[in-house]
Amino acid sequence: MRSELQQKQMHLTTIRTERNRVQRRLTGAEEQLKEAQIVRDRLHEQLTKEQQDVVKLGKFSFMNKISEWRGTWDERMGKEIAEAAEAELLYNEAEKNVTDLEAEVKRYREEINSSEFLYIDEEWEDFLKEKETWIRRNDSNTYGTLLKISDERVSLRSLLREIDEAQDAGNKASRSLEKALDKLDSAEGMSIWDTFLGGGMIVSALKYSEIDSSDDYVHRAQRALRHFETELMDVENVVTTSFTVNNNDIYTFTDIFFDNIFSDWTVHSRITEAKSKLNSVLQEVQRVMDQLRRKLDETENGIEKLDAEERAIIEA
Template identity: 65%
Template sequence: MGNSIQERQMELTMRRNERNRVIRRLDGAEAQLKDAIQLRDRLQQQLSKEQQDVIKLGKFSFANKWKEWSGKWDVQMEKEINEVAEAELKYNEAAKTVTDLEADIARLREQANHVEFAYVEEDWADFIKEKETWIRQNDTDANRTLQKIADDRVRVRSMIREINEAYEAGEKALRALDKALDKLGNAEGLSMWDTFLGGGLIVSALKYSEMDGSDDLVHRAQRALRHYETELMDVQNIVTESFKVNQNDIFTFTDIFFDNIFSDWMVHSRISDAKSKLNAVLQDVRRVQTQLGRKRDESLEELRRLDEQERTIIES
């Protein structure tokens, strides 16, 4: 088959694949945003309710006075404050996710409207007509074989590109997880000091500061993991193997730390639990990265064989 037609087909196929991928991601992000907004709004209502409970408990009433005299008021207030803190962190996490998805959608819409995609289907239709004419005029066994090689080369190069993008996303996820684990490690060390060695107010303050810092880092890791899974879905669209990170180990940070936030032992236990779960995700990502690397090597070898096969036909 003529080199110009091969090159034209490859260029158009890559453009169409990229356009379809962007549209697929845009559709997925819009569906996620709809769910995320509903969750954020529901958590906002829950936060408002918990805040009202604290306000009510703080107001004067004979019932509240009786609780105060009987020693129950402090216990109830601590419980209500815990519930507000939990609701606030969950709402903040949901709000961050909405913001992330809105930014992703804006970026994807910009990509989908890029000039290179404007007339890709019209260009493809024109090319098919051109190719059909060429095949009718040059339909030999050698040309059909060369056409098959050209088609396979497009498929393999698309696969390699998708694998490379997924692998890069995986490396970013690993770096984000490492940073989150380092921060949690600092919090765990301070928590151990605070829980078992009587660290005092300064150590407690440092511990909660490290926990606040890890909140943002874990959120970044979650965002990196979402992007990684999107890239993995693109890879799985063109290969038969399954590349998947265990969803059961991808957790919401705020679920780890609250039930009894003012109990040092509970906080220490939950920091350790958070580290354990993050480590499980980290190992899962590393496993998938190894799979991707192996598949990329196989694809590069297949591309080399196709080039050799084409060279043999042309030179024979």
């Protein structure tokens, strides 16, 4: 009977721990989704405004003609198009984040409503009543100690799995950040050529091709970092700051059409700034990964000690 109770408690505790973990993730994802939807809607309004500004400037008017004769129309149009392009990129990124979070919420809701978790609270209450009855009839200090060891071991094994999941998420985030940095390295090299060596239209086109590619990798990194943060919530005593990569640091300018040293330098400085920020985030991920490795060793040692303590009690 002792062994049956112990096995049943381990089984039910494992399920309840997993259910609570999924519930925490669902709650967190729902909150993130609400925030992401607010950001997306705000950026959509901004994008609409910027597009309207471009359309207004492009329409025929005597004031526009006067500006054109004075040589300021091209400059104004270039500025409006650049602002609209940046607003479009920010909105597209926000829309991607909403889509990702909607998928996460859906997955967690399906998981929390699975048959495995459906009656776990009722099963746990029934078990506690069964356990209380047995203890009253068979009071044993030794058995109480074994149950305590069993509970601690279940908790540590659950933590072990969560550390493993966090490490996997951290490795994916690191790879995504490294790929984004590789693309920005390439774009930076072409930007130097375009800015200081007069690369021309072809080099500008190649530069923006690399920037566009880096935008996709940055989005993947953003998604991977969000997953990494979610996994870290389940790991005790691993303190980290919030990881945020803002695509505003990587946007496509319009100097491919208005090629001059000023706009090229703006692009080059933005690429350099974006690289610096991504490198900082990558270093933070690596710092937390070091903490996870230490936590993994500590947890494995804790399980080994509990196994040895249990074995000593049984064999005594």
